[in-house]
Amino acid sequence: MTTLSTDDDRIRELLADARHTGPIPDDVAARLDAALGELAGSSGEPLPEPVLPTPVPSPAVPDLAAARRRRTARNLLIAAAAVVVVGVGISRLDLSGVSSSADDSGSSADGPASASDAGGDAAAGSDGSLRKATGPTVVLDSDRFGHQVRALRLREPVASAPASGAYDAPTDGTTDGPADRLFGADGERSSELGAARASCDPASWGPGRRVKARYDGKAGVLIYRPAQGDTQVVELYLCGHDDPTRSITLPRR
Amino acid sequence: MSAAATDPRDDHDLLRAHVEGDPDAYAELVRRHRDRLWAVALRTMGNREDAADGLQDGLVAGYRRAATFRGDAAVSTWLHRVVVNACLDRLRAAKVRRTDPLPDDLEDHAERGSLVSAAPTEGDPAEASVRAERRTAVLAALRRLPEDQRAALVLVDMEGYPVAEAAAILDCAVGTVKSRCSRGRSRLAELLRPLLDAAGEQAHTPTGNPPPARSVESPDAPRGPPTAG
Known part of the structure; x- marks a missing residue:
């Protein structure tokens, strides 16, 4: 017999000798009877579906599908809100550019300085760079016209008005044409602008690249004439006028 | 075990009766097996208090889950299973806080002389x-x-x-x-x-004290007292 088997047998003997052979203690038996009696007294009917022993308090099993649905709905809601915010922001930016022009228009009697202040962050700084409203309309001041036009030419591309045709004449009554952006998408209801719109016909102002402009608060079009030799003429037409309000000759680029 | 003697139903009948609503059947079934269940719980848990808890947990679980018994094993085996499982669950749950108390059933044995x-x-x-x-x-x-x-x-x-x-x-x-x-x-x-x-x-050591060794006899004659003169 090897030592291992001897040890094994000896361990078996020791375990068998350590076996508990006494009856269940009275107090344990009484406690057990009480627990089972309580169970029997609480039911007294055929047992319901079995439940797990010693139930451990645990959080309710989460409904993963419902959680996923809630998450998807929340994400969609956030995305929709983001779209709305961006859309409103863009429209506000458009409107702000125009409304600042409108403000400029309303306060044009105060002079260029006032108009420049009203332009806010849509205006250029004191370095005389182009004051351009957000969107296709550029804002010009009478006292810095030459500087702004030069800067505008350097900062191409800039939004251009149609090369021909009445860009401000939405004859179908819609308000989404260039002239509407020029005059404000919400429509500036003043009779002055209405008259200007009716008479703002770039086609009659000759050839050239057109840029919608607001000059000292007044709507107009800046026309970069085709270069002639070493020079290029830029003219500003205000709506309702047949003759250019401002004109400047720039060296050809 | 007088109850077992008075109730002629076997374990399967008792468990079936319990499932069908007999309020006394399960208690009778437990009485038949609780001493051995207690021994298993006591040795598995290692101390009296935990053994009592484990035994109660298991038997309460058995009470509630009796309808799941398929009858493919002895009822006593099934009872042992629910009790051992309850004890093992307790051991695992209490692993971090468990101490190693001395077995206290020896006193029980001493009192009972069992x-x-x-x-x-x-x-x-x-x-x-x-x-x-x-x-x-x-x-x-x-x-x-x-x-x-x-x-x-x-x-x-x-x-x-x-x-x-x-x-x-x-x-x-x-x-x-x-x-x-x-x-x-x-x-x-x-x-x-x-x-x-x-x-x-101990197995290789003869029991009892060895016999005392005999005194060694001297080959020389014992010396006598010194003579005078």
């Missing part, structure tokens, strides 16, 4: 003390085993269940029970090495 296998040494307090110390050491070593090995050894080596029935109680394969028992015994042999060695020495 060491049935102690008959040869009854009346010999010295031998009873040695045996109690040995049991204490064995139970302490048993508690140091992993729960699965401990449960297997309690069922097979302590309670004497056949390996197949122990496997049914533990809800595992027969080979698994054998493996757990083998590893558990090896570990116990390491833990109880001094005890095993002492037992081996």
Whole structure:
């Protein structure tokens, strides 16, 4: 017999000798009877579906599908809100550019300085760079016209008005044409602008690249004439006028 | 066990009656098996209080889950299973806070005088003390085993269940029970090495005091007292 088997047998003997052979203690038996009696007294009917022993308090099993649905709905809601915010922001930016022009228009009697202040962050700084409203309309001041036009030419591309045709004449009554952006998408209801719109016909102002402009608060079009030799003429037409309000000759680029 | 004698129904009948709503059937069933269930719980848990809790947990679980009994095993095996599972659950849950108290069932035995296998040494307090110390050491070593090995050894080596029935109680394969028992015994042999060695020495040592050695006779004549003159 090897030592291992001897040890094994000896361990078996020791375990068998350590076996508990006494009856269940009275107090344990009484406690057990009480627990089972309580169970029997609480039911007294055929047992319901079995439940797990010693139930451990645990959080309710989460409904993963419902959680996923809630998450998807929340994400969609956030995305929709983001779209709305961006859309409103863009429209506000458009409107702000125009409304600042409108403000400029309303306060044009105060002079260029006032108009420049009203332009806010849509205006250029004191370095005389182009004051351009957000969107296709550029804002010009009478006292810095030459500087702004030069800067505008350097900062191409800039939004251009149609090369021909009445860009401000939405004859179908819609308000989404260039002239509407020029005059404000919400429509500036003043009779002055209405008259200007009716008479703002770039086609009659000759050839050239057109840029919608607001000059000292007044709507107009800046026309970069085709270069002639070493020079290029830029003219500003205000709506309702047949003759250019401002004109400047720039060296050809 | 008078109740068992008065109730002619067997275990299956009692369990079926319990499922059908007999309020006394389950208690009767428990009374028939609770002593052995208690022994298993006590040895598995290692102390009296936890054993009482584990036994109650298991029997309450059995009360509620009786309808799931499929009848493919003995009812006693099923009862052992729910009790052992409850004990193992408790052991695992209490692992971090468990201490190793000394087995306190020895006092129970002392009070009851129920060491049935102690008959040869009854009346010999010295031998009873040695045996109690040995049991204490064995139970302490048993508690140091992993729960699965401990449960297997309690069922097979302590309670004497056949390996197949122990496997049914533990809800595992027969080979698994054998493996757990083998590893558990090896570990116990390491833990109880001094005890095993002492037992081996004792087995090879003749009992009783050796006879006193005879005095060696001197070849010379004993010296007499010095003579005068």
